[in-house]
Amino acid sequence: MNTDSLTLGFIGYGNMAQAMAQGLVDAGVLPGGRIVACAAHYDRLVERTAHLGVRPMHSGTEVAAAADLVILAVKPGQVAQVCEPIRHELADPDRMVLSVVGGMTLEDYADILEEGTHLICAIPNTPISVGQGILVTQEDDTLTDQQRELFTQVFDPVAMIERLPRELVSVGTTIAGCAPAYTAMYMEALADAGVEHGLPRQAAYRLAARMVEGTGALYLATGTNPGAMKDAVCSPGGTTIKGVASLEKHGFRGAVIEAIDAVERGD
Ligand SMILES: NC(=O)C1=CN([C@@H]2O[C@H](COP(=O)(O)OP(=O)(O)OC[C@H]3O[C@@H](n4cnc5c(N)ncnc54)[C@H](OP(=O)(O)O)[C@@H]3O)[C@@H](O)[C@H]2O)C=CC1
Numbered sequence: 590m591n592t593d594s595l596t597l598g599f600i601g602y603g604n605m606a607q608a609m610a611q612g613l614v615d616a617g618v619l620p621g622g623r624i625v626a627c628a629a630h631y632d633r634l635v636e637r638t639a640h641l642g643v644r645p646m647h648s649g650t651e652v653a654a655a656a657d658l659v660i661l662a663v664k665p666g667q668v669a670q671v672c673e674p675i676r677h678e679l680a681d682p683d684r685m686v687l688s689v690v691g692g693m694t695l696e697d698y699a700d701i702l703e704e705g706t707h708l709i710c711a712i713p714n715t716p717i718s719v720g721q722g723i724l725v726t727q728e729d730d731t732l733t734d735q736q737r738e739l740f741t742q743v744f745d746p747v748a749m750i751e752r753l754p755r756e757l758v759s760v761g762t763t764i765a766g767c768a769p770a771y772t773a774m775y776m777e778a779l780a781d782a783g784v785e786h787g788l789p790r791q792a793a794y795r796l797a798a799r800m801v802e803g804t805g806a807l808y809l810a811t812g813t814n815p816g817a818m819k820d821a822v823c824s825p826g827g828t829t830i831k832g833v834a835s836l837e838k839h840g841f842r843g844a845v846i847e848a849i850d851a852v853e854r855g856d
């Protein structure tokens with residue numbers, strides 16, 4: 590099996606599944622016609638799948654029968670119920686299952702899937718839709734070496750794959766998977782300030798977005814410590830340090846750390 594003959598099936602076709610499908614099709618990993626999907630509401634599914642040519646199906650049973658790689662992309666509370674009727678199909682030795690269900694680890698599937706199911710648990714983030722994603726993947730999985738290689742072939746073009754031990758998956762997921770929301774809030778706040786000072790809204794968003802993208806790219810290209818990246822922008826007696834001092838006064842870094850703590854505590 591390789592990506593040229595792979596059929597991928599989503600069980601659940603909401604925000605995350607659509608982001609993944611979009612990224613994979615746009616990156617040329619596979620055409621929409623080799624992706625199948627089911628969801629709770631068929632009419633809505635038909636609308637959501639049309640533009641990529643993804644094939645809508647009526648049930649998880651149809652998806653499992655059609656797909657070599659089945660992606661569980663429903664809410665955590667729904668996963669046991671959707672897997673129950675297709676446990677046997679999912680355990681087919683030629684099939685692999687990827688769970689992107691928030692908070693679910695390999696161990697959580699012991700009572701949900703049949704023993705021997707080839708399963709990997711990973712959490713993507715929404716930038717996967719533009720080929721700039723992250724997949725935080727539990728180090729332990731039950732894939733064969735060949736399936737693990739195929740998994741990498743499929744997702745490498747659209748995401749950085751970060752394999753972590755079970756106990757670190759949660760915080761890794763929070764930073765990679767939840768923080769796009771916090772980063773979007775930061776961009777929104779920067780743009781609001783820009784608009785307050787007269788910048789047109791779209792220009793303000795463009796500046797904020799490119800700045801976030803470029804700052805991340807600069808770190809990835811150079812590995813410079815983020816503290817040193819900050820220092821490099823702050824000229825002595827200059828403008829940037831005034832903003833740094835103001836952010837510190839208002840607890841900026843503490844607020845970010847507390848947000849991650851809140852997710853990890855499950856507040
Ligand atoms: N959004 C994100 O950034 C991320 C999400 N995740 C995880 O991905 C999973 C999905 O999240 P998200 O896409 O945001 O949620 P959505 O609510 O957007 O999507 C959930 C999907 O599940 C479908 N569904 C519900 N019940 C069934 C059922 N019985 N059979 C088949 N499909 C069903 C829904 O169908 P319908 O649309 O018809 O109601 C919908 O398509 C969650 O576990 C989440 O933790 C992981 C990483 C990031």
Ligand SMILES: O=C(O)[C@@H]1CCC=N1
Nearest residue numbers: 691692712762766767
């Ligand atoms: O908020 C959520 O439940 C999901 C999990 C990771 C990102 N979004």
